[in-house]
Amino acid sequence: MRIVIVGGVAAGMSAASRARRFDPDAQVTVFERSANISYGACGLPYVIGGDVPGFEHLIARTPGQMREQGVDVHLRHEVTGVDAAARTVTVFDRDAGRTLTEPYDRLLIATGVRAVRPEWARTGLAGVHVLRDLPDGRAIEASVAGAKRACIIGGGYIGLELAEALRSRGLDVTLLEKGPEVAGRMLDPAHQQRVRAELERHGVEVRCGTTVEGLAGKDGHVTGVQTNGGLVPAEVVIVAVGVKPNVELAQAAGVRLGRTGAIAVNARQETHVEGVYAAGDNTESLHRVTEQPVHIPLGLTANRMGRVAGVNMAGGDARFPGVVGTGIFKVFGLGAARTGVTQAEADGLGMEGVSVDVDSTDHAGYYPDAAPIHVRLTGERGSGRLLGAQLLGQPGSVKRVDVVAALLHGQGSVQDLFELDLAYAPPFSSVWDVLLVAADRLGRELCEEG
DSSP: OEEEEEOOSHHHHHHHHHHHHHOTTOEEEEEESSSOOSBOGGGHHHHHTTSSSOGGGGBOOOHHHHHHTTEEEEETEEEEEEETTTTEEEEEETTTTEEEEEEOSEEEEOOOEEEOOOGGGOSOOBTEEOOSSHHHHHHHHHHHTTOOEEEEEOOSHHHHHHHHHHHHTTOEEEEEESSSSTTTTTSOHHHHHHHHHHHHHTTOEEEESOOEEEEEEETTEEEEEEETTEEEEOSEEEEOSOEEEOOHHHHHTTOOBOTTSSBOOOTTSBOSSTTEEEOSTTBOEEBTTTOSEEOOOOHHHHHHHHHHHHHHHTTOOOOOOOBOOOEEEEETTEEEEEEEOOHHHHHHTTOOEEEEEEEEESSOTTSTTOOEEEEEEEEETTTOBEEEEEEEESTTGGGGHHHHHHHHHTTOBHHHHHTOOOOOOTTTOOSSOHHHHHHHHHHHHHHHHO
16 A cells, blocks of 8 residues: 655644554655654744743654654655546655656645735745744744844734743734734634733733734835834734645645635545545534534644544544534633634524623632633523533633533533533632533523523
């Protein structure tokens, strides 16, 4: 069995390892266009901020380690074409400057996503960056050295994490967001405002409802961002306005895209083209709460998709179970987490969502260092089905979101959450944990409405 994998980060390397484990006789070849494989891109902001001592700590496996497992890894090899009928790929060796053809029996397209670069960002000015991979991280690290002012454009995960990272490096930071608030795609409006307040409390200037019109520069280096509200001076500009799936190779192979714009696959990670699989950030998945296809590019999803694809390409039978939209991030001393759908998302999808908000402490109030925690719990009118949760509190306390995520995965109800036998001791929670209090309150609200 000849297995070719395009892309050597999360999904690609998970697939390679799994395929070799399932079929030790399989010939597994990985082509990666960059100079690195198998690294934790989610850790990049924390290296820039100084929490992690160096980018090398993000590398999980080296090409040499993979070759010891029987996986043939080719760095700086870009797959430029797929002939699905002949079952071959065309590969450009970027170092040797030559093109070669590689046959396959099974092909995995794990090409990930790319950062969106609006037209105004394509100026060639030094000091303007996106953050997707290790070279991006190193470039930002070099720009930050000696800089005093930074402007971050975009208030999503990357923008928020970099705001903290650059403030910790001593820079004056302005964060620009086109929408009405930061964290707009992650939390409901009231919770977005809490995130903004935490940013401002730590000296980040936040400007929402701001449109970028262009970049200013001098002597080939950026000097500021021109907006509808005037010029924002900056020696470092980071564009964090979103990502798009890399699907051009898949399209050239005749692979069908889904309604999200990412690659459409079945639960086995198969595309509709025989012998061609897709996994990772370039691939859409099924949301188990909404039962709609979604494109949510996150690390665990990519790794899990890769494992499933690896098993199936090697002759096994595995299924990707879908996602429930779980996410978590930290901004200075505030942790924020969500799973399922928010009230705003439920409204937008025409779901009969009902939400309650509960404020409590992350452990027993009389035990030292009890800190505030807020939960918004959302359920479905009529059915009592659990739809989602949002948590705000100290970073460690909001990991409670996993309890709700587990129930959502099994299509649990609000009553199921209330009946859970959760661990209790004063240093860890109140006897009635905040999740149980929220479930009780939401259950009564649903009963009253019913």
